[in-house]
Amino acid sequence: MFLSVAFVLAATIYGGAAMPGSLEESLLLNGRWSVQDSCLCASAPAVSISFNAKTTEVSFDIEGLARFRLDIDGKTQKYFTSNERKTQKFKAPKDGKMHLFRLIKVSESNPGKICVRDISLAKGGTFGERPKQSNRRIEFIGDSFTVGYGVEANNVNDGTPFEKTNNTKSYAFLLAEGFKADYHVNAVSGRGLVRNYANMVPEWTIEHLYDYTVMGAPEQDANTERWDFERFHPQVVVVFVGINDFQGEPPYADVGKFKQAYVKLLDRLRALHPGVKFLLVATKTWPNDDLGGVVEGIYNDQVAAGKTDILYKFVYTENTALHGHPSENSQKELANTLRPLVARLGGWLSR
Structure with missing residues (x-):
C-alpha cells in the first residue's frame, strides 16, 4: 500500500513550484515543467522535483529515456x-524522521521528453511541507557548454553523450x-541563437525553441505547449549562446x-521580467x-x-571532455569565474 501524489488538477507554478493535486503544497519544482492531467513532463537539463517526506521507501513512476540523480538531505x-x-x-532512512528528497534529471532530452507520472511513499509514509522557494532566481540560456555535455568523459572519444553528460556538473547547476x-537551465546542445551546428534542423534554433515549455518536444510536435513566462521571473539571466552560430562547418x-x-x-526579457540583470558570456x-x-x-552598444x-565576460575553457567540451574541472573553473559577476548583478553573497 502506498501514499501517492495524483497529478490530476491544475496548479500555479512559480519558479520552484507547487504540484497539482491534493498534495499541491508538498512538491517544489525547478526548471520548466509541463503540468498535464496525469503527469509532469520536461526536457530541460537539471529539472528537479523536491519534497519533504517521512517514509521507508520512495517510488517514482517515470516514462522516457533519461538519467537521474536522487538526493536525500542534500x-x-x-x-x-x-x-x-x-x-x-528506493530505500529511505528508517529513522522515522522527515527528510528532504530531490529528483534531478542529469541527462539531456534533445529531442524528446520525460514524464513523471506518480511519486509514491511506503505505507504509513507522509509528505511534509513543501520546501521553501529561494529568494534568489537565476536563468541560464545556452547550448552544450551550459548543458554539461560529455562532462564526465576522460577524453574526447570516451563514451556517448547520454552516458557522459551530467547537468549537475555544469557551471550553471554549480x-x-x-x-x-x-x-532554470534553458539550454540545448548543438543549437545556436539563429544557426545550429552544421546547420542541423535549421528551423529549431534557440530563438525558436525558447518559447516552449518542453524545448525537446517541438521538433516532434509543433503544437506543443508554449511556456508561460509568468511562472518564473529570474533576477539574473546568464546568456551563453553563439558557439554553434560561429563554429564547425x-x-x-x-x-x-x-x-x-x-x-x-x-529587450524581450527586460519586458517580461522588470528589473532583470544580464551576464553575457562568450x-x-x-x-x-x-x-x-x-x-x-x-x-558595448548596450552600455x-x-x-x-x-x-x-569572455571565458576560457579546457575542452578535453567528450567531443571537445569542457571537462569537469573546467566547468568548476567556469563557475568560479562567473560567480562574482552573478553575485554583483544579483546583489547576492555566494552563500
Whole structure:
C-alpha cells in the first residue's frame, strides 16, 4: 500500500513550484515543467522535483529515456536510468524522521521528453511541507557548454553523450547551488541563437525553441505547449549562446541577424521580467574566433545606449571532455569565474 501524489488538477507554478493535486503544497519544482492531467513532463537539463517526506521507501513512476540523480538531505544517494515506463523504488532512512528528497534529471532530452507520472511513499509514509522557494532566481540560456555535455568523459572519444553528460556538473547547476537559488537551465546542445551546428534542423534554433515549455518536444510536435513566462521571473539571466552560430562547418550565422536576435532577446526579457540583470558570456570558437568580438560589441552598444543592467565576460575553457567540451574541472573553473559577476548583478553573497 502506498501514499501517492495524483497529478490530476491544475496548479500555479512559480519558479520552484507547487504540484497539482491534493498534495499541491508538498512538491517544489525547478526548471520548466509541463503540468498535464496525469503527469509532469520536461526536457530541460537539471529539472528537479523536491519534497519533504517521512517514509521507508520512495517510488517514482517515470516514462522516457533519461538519467537521474536522487538526493536525500542534500547528499547524492543514487544515479539511475529510465526508458520505458517503469516504477523506480528506493530505500529511505528508517529513522522515522522527515527528510528532504530531490529528483534531478542529469541527462539531456534533445529531442524528446520525460514524464513523471506518480511519486509514491511506503505505507504509513507522509509528505511534509513543501520546501521553501529561494529568494534568489537565476536563468541560464545556452547550448552544450551550459548543458554539461560529455562532462564526465576522460577524453574526447570516451563514451556517448547520454552516458557522459551530467547537468549537475555544469557551471550553471554549480552556480545555482552555490547561491542556493531557484533556477532554470534553458539550454540545448548543438543549437545556436539563429544557426545550429552544421546547420542541423535549421528551423529549431534557440530563438525558436525558447518559447516552449518542453524545448525537446517541438521538433516532434509543433503544437506543443508554449511556456508561460509568468511562472518564473529570474533576477539574473546568464546568456551563453553563439558557439554553434560561429563554429564547425560554414556557412556561419549572419552577424547582423545574430546581433538583431540577441538584442531582441534581451529587450524581450527586460519586458517580461522588470528589473532583470544580464551576464553575457562568450568563448573562443573554431576555426574563426568570431563569437567574442560579436558579443562584446553587443555589450558595448548596450552600455553606450545607457543600459546599466548588464555585464560581459569572455571565458576560457579546457575542452578535453567528450567531443571537445569542457571537462569537469573546467566547468568548476567556469563557475568560479562567473560567480562574482552573478553575485554583483544579483546583489547576492555566494552563500
